[in-house]
Every structure is written in structure tokens, then in C-alpha cells.
Amino acid sequence: MAKLEGKVALITGGNSGIGLASAKQFVNEGAYVFITGRRDRELAAAIKEIGRNVTAVQGDVCRASVARREKTDEMR
Numbered sequence: 001m002a003k004l005e006g007k008v009a010l011i012t013g014g015n016s017g018i019g020l021a022s023a024k025q026f027v028n029e030g031a032y033v034f035i036t037g038r039r040d041r042e043l044a045a046a047i048k049e050i051g052r053n054v055t056a057v058q059g060d061v062c063r064a065s066v067a068r069r070e071k072t073d074e075m076r
Contacts, residue, residue, distance in 0.1 A: 002030025009033045015042040027053045
């Protein structure tokens with residue numbers, strides 16, 4: 001049994017660099033991964049490179065955290 005068999009991972013910035021390398025390693029160890037990235041073209045290339053057990057979600061995780069912080073500031 002693979003080390004991460006049956007596990008699910010969410011990897012932000014999974015379309016390049018360390019995020020892509022992490023996603024590939026997680027899949028090789030048996031996990032299903034969700035990767036995020038800002039650009040559709042790079043996400044499509046990452047899916048092709050990873051090859052299996054991957055779903056891409058286009059978006060900017062930084063924007064969500066900024067919005068949440070602004071909302072928290074408004075509540076004070």
C-alpha cells in the first residue's frame with residue numbers, strides 16, 4: 001500500500017514550482033490531489049504533467065484571504 005493511499009490533498013500554487021513537485025510526489029505516493037492556480041493554461045499543463053488523480057481549481061487564494069481580513073476589520 002502506498003504511503004498516502006486513500007488520502008486527499010489540496011495544494012495551492014500546484015501549477016508550478018514547489019507546488020507542482022509536491023502534487024506529483026503526493027500522487028506518486030497514492031493521494032488524490034486538488035491543485036489551485038491563477039491561470040487556466042498553466043493548470044491544464046500541470047494536469048497533463050501529473051497525469052492522474054488530480055483536479056485543478058482556478059482561482060487566487062490570496063484574494064480570499066484578503067477579503068476575509070477586510071471583512072474582519074469591518075466587524076471591529
